[in-house]
Amino acid sequence: MTTSTATEPLLEVRGLSKSYGGVKAVQDISFDVRPGDVVALVGPNGAGKTTLIDIVFGTQRADAGEVRLRGRTLTGSSERRARQGLARTFQHPQVALELTALENIVPGLFGREIGSFRAAWKWAWRGLSCTPDAAVAAATEIAARYGIADVTAPCGDASLGTRRLVEVARAMASEPAVLLLDEPFASGDPESIEAIAGAVRTIQQSGNGVVLVDHNVDLVRELATNVVLLNFGEVAFAGPPDECMSSPAMREVYFGEET
């Protein structure tokens, strides 16, 4: 496991707050992702993990606070943020069920081989015969790297674990500076879990960063460099995984123990 260094943060989350009506989903949350960091956001259902990912990626707007990538404040659409170096997956995988794994991976290449997100999806929907050869070759290579066996069947026929893997492969195709993963290991088979863990390690080894939301304590302990424990939208603990797992805050939040 790599530890944080004193280098400048890739991603800075500063004072984010968000309410839905009377529900304070996220309250004044701050954390950094430095090169090589895997920051795990953990906490019980409704703690605010997905809301944080949504705000960072621009899927939701914060009521207060800001997010900076390499020192520049992020504003605007998710597509714009993707061009600036963010990629994400969703708690409920967002893959087009009618399209094959390869066609679903093609739009991830939009920042490189294709250059436009809209064009990339248009190619994907028209089929691989209309997609530039370089993009098909790159998507094929990425699918193989992540062990996606049947690249030509519609994703609607694939297991949930495989759909998550396809979504991760699409995100990896954009070579993100920071990859945001929302429960990538949920309902996964051992092969897809290992492949997704491999993607996390690849990002880490390339000096980029990951924000990992997951309930799998063993994988969080294995992969994370830092853990932010959330409860009712607030930080209950932030620090190294082993310290977090053995902390009174963890026992209190997850098991309701008095401290």
Ligand SMILES: Nc1ncnc2c1ncn2[C@@H]1O[C@H](COP(=O)(O)OP(=O)(O)OP(=O)(O)O)[C@@H](O)[C@H]1O
């Ligand atoms: N679009 C929305 N409209 C209204 N309330 C929402 C919305 N999204 C989230 N919430 C509420 O905000 C709080 C935080 O939800 P969030 O989905 O961020 O939690 P989470 O930590 O991702 O939970 P889980 O582990 O179940 O995925 C919850 O109380 C939830 O009901």
Ligand SMILES: [Mg+2]
């Ligand atoms: Mg969630």
